[in-house]
Amino acid sequence: MANVNQALTHQMIAREAAAMLVEENTVIPNINTSREREFGEEVNGYKKGDTVRVMVPPVPVTFSGSVFAGGGNAPSTNETSVNLTVDQQEHVALTFTAKEKKLELSEFKERFLRPAMNSLSSKVNSILLAEMVKKTPNVVGTWGSVPNTRTTWRSADSSLSRFLAPNDMRYSHFSLDASDALAEANAALFHDGKEIRGEFSDNAVGRFANLDFFEQLSLPVHTNGAGTGYAVNGAGQTGSTLAVTTGTGALTRGTVFTIAGVFSVHPITGVSTGKLRNFVVTADYAGGAGNVSIFPAITPTSSTLIGTVNASPAAAAAITIFGTASSSALQNLVFQKNAFASAFAPLPVLASCEGYTATTKGISVRVMTFGDGKNDLENTRIDVLFALPAAIRADHAVRVTQ
Structure with a gap:
């Protein structure tokens, strides 16, 4: 009317x-x-x-x-x-x-209103996702390769479970290329059949591995710096900064790395998971010997404290940066609602x-x-x-x- x-x-x-x-x-x-x-x-x-x-x-x-x-x-x-x-x-x-x-x-x-809100919504999404990615240390997949099998997404879901994320409200925001690759390999995976429509949001394109999938045009691209060859400068380090030596080149905010011999732990028991702990650089680092800002803080597990790692890194422990130096890769993101x-x-x-x-x-x-x-x-x-x-x-x- x-x-x-x-x-x-x-x-x-x-x-x-x-x-x-x-x-x-x-x-x-x-x-x-x-x-x-x-x-x-x-x-x-x-x-x-x-x-x-x-x-x-x-x-x-x-x-x-x-x-x-x-x-x-x-x-x-x-x-x-x-x-x-x-x-x-x-x-x-x-x-x-x-x-x-x-x-x-x-x-x-x-x-008038819907086109305007679509533009505003897309800009807001790009800002939110870019920041969420920069604050996420855990990563799966292969740098420079579009994930095209179920295994990668199962690994993402397993990563959430490993850190005891609640089983509900788990979401995957993935690129159109990743969507096409997964749907092509699994033709029956994504559909809008009535038998599964009630299981996920109307905005989702499908559900798999306990995840609601959303096609996303605003995913960020992370660019690694030229940093390479870094090692830990001194044993027994704790906290949210890591003293490094040996290496050269910049480390950009959002870059992920592991440290030899430093493993993640079960959040309740403190037992090592047998998987190296991922850390993320929280501020751009110019390069050379110095202190790199990281997350999570290095907190060794003890008899009285469940920390973030099994032990502090050893002196001269090798630092391995995820991905390729001085190159870029698009970042899909999987997360539980209360992660951010x-x-x-x-x-x-x-x-x-x-x-x-x-x-x-x-x-x-x-x-x-x-x-x-x-x-x-x-x-x-x-x-x-x-x-x-x-x-x-x-x-x-x-x-x-x-």
Whole structure:
């Protein structure tokens, strides 16, 4: 039914825009965007650079023996929170006249709003995924080769299981090339038969190896620096920096490497998995002897502590960088929903402007119109303000390189 004598309002447009971003985006629904109650009660809205909190589910802890909590205090089972800085503001610009405002809402959505939100959604996806990949140390696949068998994706799922990621809400965001290769090799794998339609999101293209698969056009490409030949400078190192020597060449943020003799451990028992621990470089490193920033921190497991590794690296232990020096490879990403957290904060409508900020399932979108009296124009912008994702449980994610 047409909007007779009723122009489209900013409220109507903002609500539809927020709903589209939530329902049709392929990344935002897959990460943790829960927030503290007071976050949504900020009546004046947030500005770029503000800090907000998002909720983090607790990690259950087990104890041995009959004594409650091993004689100590049981950890809180309440959700904790992490501070995020909402410093990413993206918008799409529109110009529509009184004539367009008289359109039926459904017609306006298809002609103007959906194309605009598709562009905005794609840009947001690229920013989120690029940051998520840079914070993910675990990786499977072969550098420079499109994964075209089930084995690679099973390995990705196994990586999540190895670090006790919950079995539900596991997602794979993969390239069109990877999608084509896997579908070609397994013609019956991806289909929309009624018997499996209820098992995954309508935006997913299929389900396999406990993963919902989403075709993704915004996957990042990681470029390794020229770094090579590095070794550990001194035994017994711990923490989030690693002293290195011998090697040459830059190490770029997001580069993955292993250290000889340093293995990952079971998160509960602390027993070595027999697999070398993956580390990721967290800040660009110019090269040569010095201190490289890494994640996770080197925390050796002991009789009183379940750490991240079986032991500190030995002096002169060889460092092996994943991939080829000075080359690039696209990064698919597999992760459990609570591996990452972000926040989409409500923006205020500025003075002398007309607009509305709508929030759907924690995702806020502002629609705001302002006039250009000098040129007799009316401009409308649709904005989102959000934080780069924090790695809440980075081991519950894994790259699938290609």
